Amino acid sequence: MTTLSQVDLDPDRDYPLAARRPELLKTPTGKRLDELTMQAVLSGDLAPEDLRIAPETLRLQAQIADRVGRPQLAQNFRRAAELTALPDELVLSIYNALRPRASTKQELTDIAEQLERDYSASLCAQLVREAADVYERRNILA
Amino acid sequence: MTKQSRRTEILEQRPVNLDGFVEEWPEVGMVAMDSPYDPEPSVRVEDGLIVEMDGKPRAEFDFLDQFIADHAIDVATTEQAMAHPAVEIARMLVDPAVSRGEVLDISRGLTPAKLLEVVKTMNVVEMMMALQKMRARRTTANQAHSTSARDNPVQVAAEAAEASLRGFRELETTLGVVRYAPLVAIALQVGALAGTPGVLTQCALEEATELELGMRGITAYAETISVYGTEPVFCDGDDTPWSKAFLASAYASRGIKMRFTSGTGSEVQMGNADGKSMLYLEIRCILVTKGAGVQGLQNGSISCIGVPGAVPAGIRAVLAENLIASTVDLECASGNDQSFSHSDMRRTARLLPQLLPGTDFVCSGYSAVPNYDNMFAGSNLDSTDYDDWNVIQRDLQVDGALRHVPEAEILAARGRAARALQGVFAQLGLPAITEKEIEAATYAHGSKELPLRDVLEDLKAAQSVMDRGITGLDIIKALEASGFTDMAHSLLAVLRQRVSGDLLHTSAILTPELETLSAVNDANDYAGPGTGYRPSGARWEEMKRLRHVVSARNPEQEVG
Numbered sequence: 001m002t003t004l005s006q007v008d009l010d011p012d013r014d015y016p017l018a019a020r021r022p023e024l025l026k027t028p029t030g031k032r033l034d035e036l037t038m039q040a041v042l043s044g045d046l047a048p049e050d051l052r053i054a055p056e057t058l059r060l061q062a063q064i065a066d067r068v069g070r071p072q073l074a075q076n077f078r079r080a081a082e083l084t085a086l087p088d089e090l091v092l093s094i095y096n097a098l099r100p101r102a103s104t105k106q107e108l109t110d111i112a113e114q115l116e117r118d119y120s121a122s123l124c125a126q127l128v129r130e131a132a133d134v135y136e137r138r139n140i141l142a
Numbered sequence: 143m144t145k146q147s148r149r150t151e152i153l154e155q156r157p158v159n160l161d162g163f164v165e166e167w168p169e170v171g172m173v174a175m176d177s178p179y180d181p182e183p184s185v186r187v188e189d190g191l192i193v194e195m196d197g198k199p200r201a202e203f204d205f206l207d208q209f210i211a212d213h214a215i216d217v218a219t220t221e222q223a224m225a226h227p228a229v230e231i232a233r234m235l236v237d238p239a240v241s242r243g244e245v246l247d248i249s250r251g252l253t254p255a256k257l258l259e260v261v262k263t264m265n266v267v268e269m270m271m272a273l274q275k276m277r278a279r280r281t282t283a284n285q286a287h288s289t290s291a292r293d294n295p296v297q298v299a300a301e302a303a304e305a306s307l308r309g310f311r312e313l314e315t316t317l318g319v320v321r322y323a324p325l326v327a328i329a330l331q332v333g334a335l336a337g338t339p340g341v342l343t344q345c346a347l348e349e350a351t352e353l354e355l356g357m358r359g360i361t362a363y364a365e366t367i368s369v370y371g372t373e374p375v376f377c378d379g380d381d382t383p384w385s386k387a388f389l390a391s392a393y394a395s396r397g398i399k400m401r402f403t404s405g406t407g408s409e410v411q412m413g414n415a416d417g418k419s420m421l422y423l424e425i426r427c428i429l430v431t432k433g434a435g436v437q438g439l440q441n442g443s444i445s446c447i448g449v450p451g452a453v454p455a456g457i458r459a460v461l462a463e464n465l466i467a468s469t470v471d472l473e474c475a476s477g478n479d480q481s482f483s484h485s486d487m488r489r490t491a492r493l494l495p496q497l498l499p500g501t502d503f504v505c506s507g508y509s510a511v512p513n514y515d516n517m518f519a520g521s522n523l524d525s526t527d528y529d530d531w532n533v534i535q536r537d538l539q540v541d542g543a544l545r546h547v548p549e550a551e552i553l554a555a556r557g558r559a560a561r562a563l564q565g566v567f568a569q570l571g572l573p574a575i576t577e578k579e580i581e582a583a584t585y586a587h588g589s590k591e592l593p594l595r596d597v598l599e600d601l602k603a604a605q606s607v608m609d610r611g612i613t614g615l616d617i618i619k620a621l622e623a624s625g626f627t628d629m630a631h632s633l634l635a636v637l638r639q640r641v642s643g644d645l646l647h648t649s650a651i652l653t654p655e656l657e658t659l660s661a662v663n664d665a666n667d668y669a670g671p672g673t674g675y676r677p678s679g680a681r682w683e684e685m686k687r688l689r690h691v692v693s694a695r696n697p698e699q700e701v702g
Contacts, residue, residue, distance in 0.1 A: 016662075048613045057643050061647070072433060091395070092350055099381060100381070138373065
């Protein structure tokens with residue numbers, strides 16, 4: 001069986017994915033696009049979690065971004081794929097911790113470790129570590 | 143008193159003389175794009191790392207320099223790209239025989255000072271030629287503000303419906319009283335659905351709150367994610383390039399489209415321009431955006447337009463910022479969104495450099511309400527300018543993405559929006575909307591013509607929307623239960639977009655047919671005369687219609 005990470009996308013042929021490759025798309029709760037119906041909304045079978053993007057989908061979109069020459073956008077999608085696993089409150093709290101003079105170097109290092117340990121979010125952890133170094137050099141740690 | 147000529151008296155009374163103009167003062171950054179204190183372009187790479195940029199060694203990089211050097215600039219090609227003389231790159235930008243892709247191959251390796259040097263060789267007509275080619279999406283679009291001086295949700299809904307019907311693909315709101323946000327954001331969403339399907343909505347708020355409304359599916363995208371061109375001002379905005387890059391990924395992780403916002407003049411206005419020109423600092427913002435992996439940028443001075451507008455060549459610099467955003471392959475929502483001049487001639491002249499070549503969003507806030515109701519402090523164009531806009535489109539055969547809509551259709555959509563909001567509020571247990579309010583919102587020009595609401599009750603209800611965790615799904619259910627089935631379906635279709643992430647790509651919009659159009663499947667293919675997007679067929683026929691057009695055979699008869 002081909003896993004999603006092995007799917008080879010051609011932007012001209014496959015984008016937009018919802019119209020051209022719906023079979024590749026699933027919500028993080030395992031639902032297909034054609035299951036996201038009005039009937040499901042009204043019967044209460046659809047929760048807000050069902051209208052989220054799955055990490056696999058973000059990695060497919062990253063592949064498309066790379067193929068149309070947008071590596072930074074692709075990298076953003078890959079960081080985003082990692083963040084799909086984090087609860088909203090944690091995402092907001094990490095954002096707030098990254099504001100200037102909001103955190104000590106240790107606090108940022110701890111966040112990076114938590115991202116790696118609990119969520120396998122190595123790209124995001126790398127971003128936070130990089131911030132910690134720059135903040136130290138530019139004197140904007142707490 | 144010295145005797146004055148009648149001519150001088152008349153000129154003194156012209157609206158343009160109410161505008162503010164000021165001399166250049168490069169030492170404090172009061173200079174548009176030509177400062178003796180801007181750095182000379184340079185780059186040096188060692189072991190795959192940029193160790194010098196624009197005359198500064200890496201050890202002296204501020205946080206913007208470092209972010210740009212490590213994330214925005216293509217290290218592999220930068221030395222080669224920088225070797226091209228600025229004027230040669232400018233000629234490539236203007237020459238239709240050079241493709242957009244060929245320009246991107248070079249622009250991905252350019253430093254801020256080099257990009258500045260390139261645009262400094264160009265006049266506004268050359269910049270417009272270049273923008274026509276470098277805009278990311280082939281088809282142009284437009285964005286409107288729908289706000290209310292009284293934060294009246296019924297008015298916001300009705301105006302959103304009209305704006306949606308007139309052709310805007312994005313609608314933005316903001317508040318006078320911030321606590322009103324949840325009700326007004328719901329009103330904007332519901333109202334937009336009553337016009338055409340697929341209009342994306344946003345509510346401009348403090349970053350964290352804006353993200354929360356987005357996560358709940360009450361808004362569809364975000365834009366007020368501000369970045370600044372100097373380190374002290376960036377910190378005053380309580381952010382860094384890294385916090386903003388993280389925020390960008392946070393939005394994408396929830397499938398929500400977003401762009402950053404920046405603009406010339408913000409740093410000098412916030413009192414810390416580091417003695418650099420406004421455009422040099424703005425280019426740093428553009429490259430931070432690029433480096434963060436954000437698909438697009440709202441720029442063109444935005445809320446600071448009075449600053450570049452007051453200095454020589456300021457409006458040329460504003461065009462240059464839009465051009466550079468497009469030249470580094472970002473979606474550009476190109477300003478024209480803030481009151482800027484008392485002179486109708488001058489505000490039109492400020493608009494044409496974006497309208498004529500076309501941008502991804504010509505206005506990043508055309509005021510769909512009269513400017514007195516515009517809570518972004520007024521826009522360069524407002525709801526009294528609709529007919530002028532449509533005539534200019536028709537005169538020049540240039541697609542500004544709007545259309546004339548007959549009165550009966552507008553009234554129907556406005557009324558339907560207000561009635562749908564009445565239903566949604568009732569279903570969600572929010573304060574009632576009366577028949578009188580619906581009638582008033584349908585026929586009003588602005589908030590002065592609407593009955594006052596009980597603000598305290600509304601604010602309590604707004605808080606309850608947050609406390610009860612109301613989401614986009616609740617709005618869908620409320621629309622369906624109130625009998626607005628088609629609108630419920632459209633909203634579900636918009637929310638379903640999050641699952642696919644197609645709207646996360648550069649310059650993405652939804653068409654009224656709910657198809658995704660972005661720089662991936664609608665890439666700008668302009669290559670000179672006879673190519674690229676030109677209004678034709680059904681769209682051109684639509685653009686020919688105005689409020690008053692008479693029959694050529696019978697001048698007594700209007701064909702409207």
